Amino acid sequence: xxxxxxxxxxxxNYGDAAVSWRLARQLTAEHGKSxxxxxxxxxxxxxxxxxxxxxxPRQTVLGVDIRHWVNTSASGVYDDTTPPADVVIAAFGCRxxxxxxxxxxxxxxxxxxxxxEYLSAEPWVDSCHGLPSPHPQLPLEQQFxxxxxxxxxxxxxxxxxxxxxxxxxxxxxxxxxxxWQRLACSPPSSAIxxxxxxxxxxxxIELLNSWANFPAPIWCAVPHSPLSTLLQAQFGEPPWQxxxxxxxxLPFLSQADYDLLLWACDxxxxxxxxxxxxxxxxxxxxxxxxxxxxxxxxHLKLAALLQQMNAVTSPDIAAITLEFWRHWNKIExxxxxxxxxxxxxxxxxxxxxxxxxxxxxxxxxxxNLVQCAGFG
Ligand code: TRH
Numbered sequence: 108x109x110x111x112x113x114x115x116x117x118x119x120n121y122g123d124a125a126v127s128w129r130l131a132r133q134l135t136a137e138h139g140k141s142x143x144x145x146x147x148x149x150x151x152x153x154x155x156x157x158x159x160x161x162x163x164p165r166q167t168v169l170g171v172d173i174r175h176w177v178n179t180s181a182s183g184v185y186d187d188t189t190p191p192a193d194v195v196i197a198a199f200g201c202r203x204x205x206x207x208x209x210x211x212x213x214x215x216x217x218x219x220x221x222x223x224e225y226l227s228a229e230p231w232v233d234s235c236h237g238l239p240s241p242h243p244q245l246p247l248e249q250q251f252x253x254x255x256x257x258x259x260x261x262x263x264x265x266x267x268x269x270x271x272x273x274x275x276x277x278x279x280x281x282x283x284x285x286x287w288q289r290l291a292c293s294p295p296s297s298a299i300x301x302x303x304x305x306x307x308x309x310x311x312i313e314l315l316n317s318w319a320n321f322p323a324p325i326w327c328a329v330p331h332s333p334l335s336t337l338l339q340a341q342f343g344e345p346p347w348q349x350x351x352x353x354x355x356x357l358p359f360l361s362q363a364d365y366d367l368l369l370w371a372c373d374x375x376x377x378x379x380x381x382x383x384x385x386x387x388x389x390x391x392x393x394x395x396x397x398x399x400x401x402x403x404x405x406h407l408k409l410a411a412l413l414q415q416m417n418a419v420t421s422p423d424i425a426a427i428t429l430e431f432w433r434h435w436n437k438i439e440x441x442x443x444x445x446x447x448x449x450x451x452x453x454x455x456x457x458x459x460x461x462x463x464x465x466x467x468x469x470x471x472x473x474x475n476l477v478q479c480a481g482f483g
Contacts, residue, residue: 109480110141112192114176116201117148122398124151125362125381127198128171129264130223133473135170137267140477143192145176155362194219194480197249212245219480220247226254226263226380228411233259237479252476256415258469261479263384265471269366273388276370283371290328290364292355298326299452300372303354304382305396307333309435312341317445319350325449327352328368331359374452376435390463392455394435394448406438419465420458427451 111134115127127144134140146152153159158168164175191211195218197203203211211218222240236253252261276282287294294300305311311334318325329335329345335356338347345356360368365382369375369389377386378396386393395412397405413432417425430444448455470478 108139108141109194110143110192111194111196112143112145113196113198114145114201114203115147115198116176117146117151118199120379120398121151121155122379122381123199124148125155126223126264127196128152128155129362129381130196130473130476131171132169133264133266133471134477138473138477140194141172142170143172143174143189145174147176149173149175154359157361190214191218194221196221196223196252196476198223199225208242208245208247212242212247217247220249221252221476221480222249223261223476224251224253226384227408228256228415229408230411233257236260250479252479254472256412256466262469262472262475263387263466264381264473265384265388265467267471269388270467273366273370273390276367277390286364286367286371290357290360290368292328292357294326294328294355295324298324298353299374299449301325301327302368302372302375303327303329303334304332305334305376305378305435306399307337308399308437309334309376309396310437311337313442314435314445315349315352315354317442318352318449321351321446321449323351325352327354328357328372329354330357330365330368373456387463387466390460392448392452392459395432397436405436409433409436409438416462419462421454424451424454424458428455 113127113131115123117123124146127146131142131144135142149159149161152173153161156168159173160166164177166173191207191214195203195211197220200222211220232253232255235251236255236259238251240249240251241247242249254261254263256263329338338354339345345354347354366385369385369391372391374392374394375386375389376394376396377383379398383393383395395409397409399405409432413429417428427444427447430439430441431448433439434441434444
């Protein structure tokens, strides 16, 4: 059985751990790989998967051998007694331990070595995906592996049964009711149901004020995040009520439950990288709060994703989505965009379903990586 090592350093938030963990699980469950996941911080992983115990240096959860990577400095000790795997993933360009690199260079044949990059819809990704990068001293070559939205990229993470499970859940009112009950929620059937996840700088209070007089009730599930902290600071203890908008606080959910939340809602506010991809697979309209970068590099990334999405939709729906996304990300001021977006939710949903369907025809990231690694 081919052995895989995934190394990941947590920069901040959940995205780094979330993507590495999802990939590790899929390689194990669907491709029969023996996977070690080296993470320098187990806290985010234990939030995403409560079975993970942050106190353990080594544990196996859902078939993945999880190692607490204690010293990530270049000379850091990972576990010198363990030979490198057949395939090595450095997630998001993290630096591998020098001792590990040395051991990789002695191994015959040398391991396949990939730098799993951040997700972007920018056009240059197509031509950079798969490029080699030789190590400056050692006889090793790393290959860039870019996730992405076109068949020329490494694709998106998507479990083989994901869309079947989603359809079954979305067509099963009883399963949805049981889910809301388990979360101790009771969204009114007449309400537009939303989930809310984003960064602290989102113009949330302004959004709620603009929706306060919306003609239909709006019910919003808010898993623990900077936005729930913001709501608490502004309005006190939950639930929060702003005119026709009710907001229900939730704890931070497991990744599995978070998928159910996205599937159960009429539309979702997501952020970063992994929740964005999960919102796409939910097949429901979503608003993306992009991770802010220096020099406003994220403006280009946001525009690139909008361009890909909007290529398959009508110009008026494309314009409505663009305005709301740019407003939510504070790139431009469009005070009426949120209301216009909500008024057009049914049409936006159809457009979203087209795009999700189109993307689901491409091979998924784990499949592409396994093919590229060549260790069938
Ligand atoms: O946490 P993030 O902001 O992570 C970010 C991005 O990945 C960004 O690209 C990266 O540069 C930065 O980290 C360092 O957003 P993201 O990527 O959506 O990850 C959140 C994960 O949390 C995702 O797997 C969904 C999951 N989640 C839950 O499991 N339960 C929840 O209740 C919520 C709200 C999210």
